[in-house]
Amino acid sequence: MxxxxxxxxxxxxxxxxxxxxxxxxxxxxxxxxxxxxxxxxxxxxxxxxxxxxxxxxxxxxxxxxxxxxxxxxxxxxxxGGEDNSLYPRDLQKRAEVDRLLDYDLGVFYRAMLETLMLPVRTRNTPTKEQQEQVAKAFDRIDTLLKDKKFLTGDNITIADFAMVVGFGAEFLFQRDMSSYPSAMAWYKRMQELPYYQEVNQQFFDYVEKLKKLSGQAS
Ligand SMILES: N[C@@H](CCC(=O)N[C@@H](CS)C(=O)NCC(=O)O)C(=O)O
Structure with a gap:
């Protein structure tokens, strides 16, 4: 057990x-x-x-x-054992992961939730200002990921897990995501994790179900 x-x-x-x-x-x-x-x-x-x-x-x-x-x-x-790259012991590496976790909690996830996810249920149209905030957040992630495999470098960390679940709402953003090539390459890398589909698919199914229930086209 x-x-x-x-x-x-x-x-x-x-x-x-x-x-x-x-x-x-x-x-x-x-x-x-x-x-x-x-x-x-x-x-x-x-x-x-x-x-x-x-x-x-x-x-x-x-x-x-x-x-x-x-x-x-x-x-x-x-x-995770003595030292684990998912949340490294090295003070500065760990601080970078913490910074992203804090940014996610205070800014990034909130923007994704309020502007992209919740409107599927409430049918509220996000304001122009909210949409600009989301664009700015995607832009920030894109800049962060230039020349990096994962958010803090070559290794995946818990910051990647925290942020990819918010980022995964990108398909609800009515703009061209090709403006964020580094972020989209990271997202693809995350989607290729062997457990990604098993853990995340139900979110996409749930959004589809909510859209149908509220009469929105998919
Ligand atoms: N900051 C929390 C957010 C948790 C949260 O809001 N969970 C939602 C589901 S996504 C929930 O349980 N809502 C029920 C409620 O607020 O009563 C975390 O990261 O765990």
């Missing part, structure tokens, strides 16, 4: 970044699916586990943790 239980919703971006981290580490996790459509995350049972009622949430024995970036750090710390 797996040590770690992960409460998740398959389409959820932060849940997918945690699942990719576990896959990269080769750590089996027991998935506990919460049906968000039926508000299972608000059930008394789950509220007792996590009063913030958010996923991803992990349980490791008598320890409970939520917030995807904290979970990814915890998994590498626990299963």
């Amino acid at each position: 797996a040590d770690i239980q992960l409460y998740h919703f398959p389409a959820s971006p932060p849940c997918r970044s945690v699942r990719m981290t576990a896959k990269a580490l080769g750590v089996p996790i027991e998935l506990k699916h919460l049906d968000f459509m039926n508000k299972e995350h608000l059930s008394p049972e789950f509220l007792q586990i996590n009063p913030d009622h958010i996923v991803p949430t992990i349980i490791d024995g008598d320890f409970t943790l939520w917030e995807s970036r904290a979970i990814m750090r915890y998994l590498v710390g626990k299963y």
Whole structure:
């Protein structure tokens, strides 16, 4: 039996970044699916586990943790051995990963969520200003990836897992993504990971389902 239980919703971006981290580490996790459509995350049972009622949430024995970036750090710390390039011990390398995780939490993911993902459900049209913010965020990622395989260099890190789940909403952006060639090459590299499809496909299926439900063409 797996040590770690992960409460998740398959389409959820932060849940997918945690699942990719576990896959990269080769750590089996027991998935506990919460049906968000039926508000299972608000059930008394789950509220007792996590009063913030958010996923991803992990349980490791008598320890409970939520917030995807904290979970990814915890998994590498626990299963990554002495030093692991997913979240390196070297102070400056680690600081670069942390900088991106902070940028993702405060700026990048928020822009992708509010401007690209949520409107699929709400049918609100993003403002011009929001769209410019997204364009600027893609541009920043593109610049960052010039001459790099992954966001901080030659090795994949948890920052790549955190950011690719937001970046994956690029198909909802009504602009030409060929303006971001380095970012798109990185995205393709991420999509080629052996576990990418298994972990991420349900997001794309979910968006299609929401579009159909709200009468938007795919
Ligand atoms: N900053 C959190 C965000 C988690 C989050 O917002 N999860 C959503 C699903 S994608 C959720 O559980 N929402 C339920 C709620 O807010 O009640 C993380 O990275 O883990």
